[in-house]
Amino acid sequence: MLLIGVSLLGNGLPWQRAADDPYAFVPEPxxxxxxxxxxxxxxYSGFVPPVLWGNQGYSATVYASARQSLTKSYALLERVFATQSPELVVLETDMLYDHNPQEREMPRVLARQTRAKHLGQDMRNLASVFRQTGAQVTPGDFPSIRRTHGYRYSTKVTRLAMPDYMADTGEREQIRAENRKAADRILQLCRENGAQLLLVELPTVTSWNAARHRGVAEFAAARELEFLDLNLLYDQMGLDGTVAFRDAGNHLNVTGATAVTAYLGRYIARQYRLPDLRGNSRYANRQEEWVCYRRFVNGNI
Known part of the structure; x- marks a missing residue:
């Protein structure tokens, strides 16, 4: 059994590759x-579940992929709710302005789901191996997306001359009808499963502005949803945008992501009052992952 587990790890399971980031949730108990x-x-560049655990004791998982659409997100959440009972769903609102046509997106979603079905059995087998061998989490496991629950770690810094990209022009960018409908389906799915929905926009210089903020704020108000736009809160987060991104302002690096996660954790604690799970033996692995993640980061920054 141990040899099988080592072989699986050595060959690289699909959740270790960027294309399959959404399926980091498969092995979650x-x-x-x-x-x-x-x-x-x-x-996946801007929110760090181990940091949230370390600060608030909340167990979070990121189900995200590059250019992920609302349609794909709905399909992922259906699978999540089959085995999980999250109290809160966080929806990153950049997707509301996505332009992936639904008819082109669904075949990819279905193909991913088919792969995940087979992957789930692989992961259950592998989890059994780890239980029987008593394998422990170590700093060497990072920055595996499995150990970071979907977060993609990067220390790269691209220095920016920060533009005033959130200057209010009084304009509003309307959300396309197709995307409004897809977001409403996600809201309904959350309500059917007893989860609250929080809309969040992470800092991004290249794809966000005041017109989009106003469009989402209007959408949220009409549905009585909370909307937190972190692009308006750099000072409150203690975020220095000139060194917080790994590229030209689209994706946060680990320094930026840590600041964002710290602020978002405090916000969730105030608004939703979820139970702190630190000390609960069912989540011992989350605590081990946090300790090792912290050691890994401290040794690489």
Whole structure:
């Protein structure tokens, strides 16, 4: 059994590759995810579940991939709710302005789901190997997306001359009808499963502005949803935008992501009052992952 486990790890399972980031959730034990987060690469670059655990004791998982659409996010959440009972779903609102046609997106979603079905059995087999061999989490496991629950770690710094990209022009960018409908389906799915929905926009210089903020704010108000736009809160987060991104302002690096996660954790604690799970033996692995993640980061920054 140990040899099989080593072989699986050595060959590289699909969840270790960037194309399959959304399926980092497959090996999560049933009913251990408090917060399910869906979005695109802005989310997997900007939100760090181990940091949230370390600060607030909340168990969160990121279900995100590059250019992820609302349609794909809905399909992922359906699978999440089959084995998990998250109290809160965080939806990254950059997807509301996505232009992936639904008819082109669904075949990819269905293909991913088919792969995930087979992957799930592989992961259950591998989890059994780890239980029987008593394998422990170590700093060497990072920055595996499995150990970071979907977060993609990067220390790269691209220095920016920050533009005033959130200057209010009084304009509003309307959300396309197709995307409004897809977002409403996600809202309905959350309500049917007893989860609250929080809309969040992570800092991104290249794809966000005041007109989009106003469009989402209007959408949220009409549905009585909370909307947190972190692009308006650099000072409150203690975020220096000139050194917080790994590229030209689209994706946060680990320094930026840590600041964002710290602020978002405090916001969630105030607004939703979820139970702190630190000390609960069912989540011992989350604590081990946090300790090792912190050691890994401290040794690489």
């Amino acid at each position: 049933e009913n251990t995810v408090q917060i399910a987060c869906v979005g695109n690469s802005d989310l």
